[in-house]
Amino acid sequence: MSEQNAGSQNSGFNTRAVHAGQEFEPRTGAVVPPLHFSSTYAQDGIGGLRSGYEYGRGGNPTRDALQEQLAALEGGAHAYSFGSGLAAEDALIRALCRPGDRIVLGNDAYGGTYRLISRVLGPWGIANQPVDMADLDGVRAAVGTAGTDGAARLVWVETPSNPLMKITDIAALAEVAHDAGALLVVDNTFASPYLQNPLALGADVVVHSTTKYIGGHSDVVGGAVVLNDEELAEKVGFVQFAVGAVSGPMDAFLTTRGLKTLGVRMERHSDNAQKIAEWLVGRPGVEKVLYPGLPDHPGHELAAKQMRRFGGMISVQFAGGEAAARTVAESTRLFTLAESLGGIESLMNYPSEMTHASVKGTELAVPVNLLRLSVGIEDAADLIADLDAAIARL
Ligand SMILES: Cc1ncc(COP(=O)(O)O)c(C=O)c1O
Numbered sequence: 001m002s003e004q005n006a007g008s009q010n011s012g013f014n015t016r017a018v019h020a021g022q023e024f025e026p027r028t029g030a031v032v033p034p035l036h037f038s039s040t041y042a043q044d045g046i047g048g049l050r051s052g053y054e055y056g057r058g059g060n061p062t063r064d065a066l067q068e069q070l071a072a073l074e075g076g077a078h079a080y081s082f083g084s085g086l087a088a089e090d091a092l093i094r095a096l097c098r099p100g101d102r103i104v105l106g107n108d109a110y111g112g113t114y115r116l117i118s119r120v121l122g123p124w125g126i127a128n129q130p131v132d133m134a135d136l137d138g139v140r141a142a143v144g145t146a147g148t149d150g151a152a153r154l155v156w157v158e159t160p161s162n163p164l165m166k167i168t169d170i171a172a173l174a175e176v177a178h179d180a181g182a183l184l185v186v187d188n189t190f191a192s193p194y195l196q197n198p199l200a201l202g203a204d205v206v207v208h209s210t211t212k213y214i215g216g217h218s219d220v221v222g223g224a225v226v227l228n229d230e231e232l233a234e235k236v237g238f239v240q241f242a243v244g245a246v247s248g249p250m251d252a253f254l255t256t257r258g259l260k261t262l263g264v265r266m267e268r269h270s271d272n273a274q275k276i277a278e279w280l281v282g283r284p285g286v287e288k289v290l291y292p293g294l295p296d297h298p299g300h301e302l303a304a305k306q307m308r309r310f311g312g313m314i315s316v317q318f319a320g321g322e323a324a325a326r327t328v329a330e331s332t333r334l335f336t337l338a339e340s341l342g343g344i345e346s347l348m349n350y351p352s353e354m355t356h357a358s359v360k361g362t363e364l365a366v367p368v369n370l371l372r373l374s375v376g377i378e379d380a381a382d383l384i385a386d387l388d389a390a391i392a393r394l
Pocket of ligand 1: 084085086087110112113158162187189190208209210211221222223340355
């Protein structure tokens, strides 16, 4: 089988992850494509480009390889890679929205997304309306009626959401958005393309913070937009080129390398998180465990339908309130207290003061007794022992 065929949409996920965009280098046969750091490309006479590359902001072979891999894994025709998840979101909104447009987004959207939409793009005329995405009638009322003044341009959802782990029915939400003439954007960062493919469920655009599960090793910041529609893709590509928030070659390479093992890692993250979530339920001091793999989670059945596994993220609420959450956050040894998620190492986050500090005091504020766990690929027994010792301090 040629490398090209091995990476095609007909192959399984892990085959695509390893091979898509990763043709060996023809001159030497190097199995790993070389990194291209050059910012510019020699021309054979004015306008005589050897292989279409002209200047690094417009195109770079290492970035293109990643974009091909991302498109193949999300099942999209086009992917664009950016210097961060928020840069990807910003480019997408600039490409698709105009002053006067409105974005209806989940009321527990990532704080940085809300900050971008409300504080950066708001002053340029983009309105926003946070809603509970699990309440489809509420969403329908918020998006308005197609063709009328004030109908939403974008519906923006995270599922599972960050950090409340709410599950939204992507197919049903796509229908609601399309009925109103809006586009559905799914931030697929928490699930990763291994667990969930929103385009196949009817979404128009997928965004990622590739900093998280896709990179997977907490050593690179990046973002991506993946979509099918030619016309919309051209607009996103134009903003990527014209504004230039692209991922650099080294970042693109690290992301590609991480992405090759995504399937293996997500299986392990999901195994570990399931064990830890089940262990946390009913522990003294633990008030609530938010994990879609638990049968009593309100989104359990839906998650089982639209996701391959339940993922590596768990949120926990403590009966002892803020003080208890802070004690546990500052007492673990293996779970490192840090921003971000999705790496092979376990991380602990106190959202109301860390990742979601920017929405403090707004309707998107996160409960102060909540901790978010990004469960890594270490041995589950060691992670449980670590949490046990920290919770015993309550
Ligand atoms: C769900 C989600 N979307 C988007 C982002 C933003 O991505 P980045 O930090 O790469 O800009 C984050 C970052 O934490 C996130 O958790």
